[in-house]
Amino acid sequence: ALENLEVNVIGMTCAACSGSVEKALLKVDGVFRASIALLQNKAEVTYDPSRVKEEDIKEAIEDIGFEVEIIP
């Protein structure tokens, strides 16, 4: 079954930032949907937990230069 993950993304200041986060997330194998809320500093990700771990999703965002906090 697919799962949803909500994270705080720290450091997004413009629409190009949120665009690059969305693009990076959608490139991750097992990620189906990524919705970035620039003003709320949030990303909501729909993924297949049998194909990708929460940690890998976090890393994909960190790799392009933003900090991430998982919202429990």
Ligand code: 9UX
């Ligand atoms: Mo423009 Mo957003 O450099 O970091 S992409 S502010």
